[in-house]
Amino acid sequence: MSSIFEGFLSTSEVLEAFNERNFLEAMLRFEASLARAQARVGLIPEAAAQSIIGTCKVELFDVAKIVRESGRAGSIAIPLVKSLKETVGLFNKEAAGFVHFGSTSQDVIDTALALVTRNALDLIEADVGKAVTALLALARRHAADPVLARTLMQPASVISFGLKCADWAAPLVRGLQRLQLSKENALSVQLGGAVGTLAQMKGKGPAVIAHMAADLKLRAPASTWHTQRDEWVALGCELGLLVGSLGKIAKDIALMGQYEVGELAEPSEPGRGGSSAMPHKRNPVACMVALAAAQRAPQRVAALLAAMPQEHERALGNWQAELAEWPGLLMSAHGSARAMAQALPGLQVDTQRMRANLDALRAVLPLAAADEWFSPDLAQHAAELTRAHVKTLDELIQQTETNKRKAMP
Incomplete structure (x- = not known):
């Protein structure tokens, strides 16, 4: 987000907060929290959740490559989730299918x-x-x-x-x-919506959101x-x-x-x-x-x-x-x-x-x-x-x- 003209009109701290690596790290925090919450309510196996959580480390990913691929995909989330599934699958093939579940x-x-x-x-x-x-x-x-x-x-x-x-x-x-x-x-927290993803959670979506809100220290909204x-x-x-x-x-x-x-x-x-x-x-x-x-x-x-x-x-x-x-x-x-x-x-x-x-x-x-x-x-x-x-x-x-x-x- 920085530029030669932006630098002296802002601060290094806020420029750092919005850099590519930090934002992808925040996205991985979401994915880890989602897996943790879904395991807690019995939606996914605990072993799968632990594999996902252990892989949600930004240093394991090629940030620049994911950012480049986002242009073609139309969203930074698509190449990140793809890469996360592939990386989780290297360690636990069964767990890869639970990455980004219902999201x-x-x-x-x-x-x-x-x-x-x-x-x-x-x-x-x-x-x-x-x-x-x-x-x-x-x-x-x-x-x-x-x-x-x-x-x-x-x-x-x-x-x-x-x-x-x-x-x-x-x-x-x-x-x-x-x-x-x-x-x-x-x-x-943002999770679910009219696209039907919450339906995949078999009525446990609100509980998942509540767990994620507590974990991430964000508000649990009344609706998406x-x-x-x-x-x-x-x-x-x-x-x-x-x-x-x-x-x-x-x-x-x-x-x-x-x-x-x-x-x-x-x-x-x-x-x-x-x-x-x-x-x-x-x-x-x-x-x-x-x-x-x-x-x-x-x-x-x-x-x-x-x-x-x-x-x-x-x-x-x-x-x-x-x-x-x-x-x-x-x-x-x-x-x-x-x-x-x-x-x-x-x-x-x-x-x-x-x-x-x-x-x-x-x-x-x-x-x-x-x-x-x-x-x-x-x-x-x-x-x-x-x-x-x-x-x-x-x-x-x-x-x-x-x-x-x-x-x-």
Whole structure:
């Protein structure tokens, strides 16, 4: 999934999560879990299950060959299952007939996608959490420091920089709360469907799904979701909202960091934000990454929504289009979250420049207007709002953490 242009807009961890080897490994986890569950309910012999489980090791397979063959087959699952059956058959011919029993290509791919997505979401949530922690620390520190509020890109009145930070944090906190709920609903086992494969399990399909869900630490859905993509796409929409909220913070910081404004700057360190031609420049590279993500994510989310009208019980093209968009959305989301998580804790805040910009504006206004709209004392009222705002956000964070612990399998 990597490219020369993707690498610096995402992270090595999420690129790794979606590489070919890791995805095939997740597919093999599905196949091993399926065999384990079916043996547990008496559908296949225990010896066959052990042969399948012991063979579901990605190092035993030619990943590049399987990926090449997927183009002709129309699915990565078909060459993988073929190779798995052949490999199992080398050790236990009877067991080969029980590989992928009662399952479909979409079952293994959707469940594998849920597994790698969970890993990516853990990365995203951790970095958004770091960004929130940094913002709330800034809000407390600068609760009463006056700064110009700006509407339509023009000075509007006076708030405090602490209030601005709390306002930046609020949609991230809400976004994490919604993401947690959406994740619980979306990350599910996929197995069976109207194609009749569950009928092969002689009424034991629900028990197999329950065992697999416990084994893989995924949700056991009420029904298959082959063409019911609402929960899955809802998760994508929440990611899009989170990326947009991170992009808003990045845009504000970039504007406040312009030389003519000079109120904020990203952390300074060797090799960060330099120019190939102008040594005096300090480019806001974290803001750049977050803003690039905010440009790209809406198209990814739109593609997921556009793919929802899927044909009957198995889609022709739309599901495949959805799959192709999903990794890119997660890469943008984690790139944005990581960029802000790295920049915000060391954000350089020039409160003197904030005050100087305020005083410069007051100097050219009539006294009455200056006192009514741009008195530095207005920041004291903003400080009270900031403290109340931060308290509410702290409570929401605590509630989200409590809900997360309850939801843990």
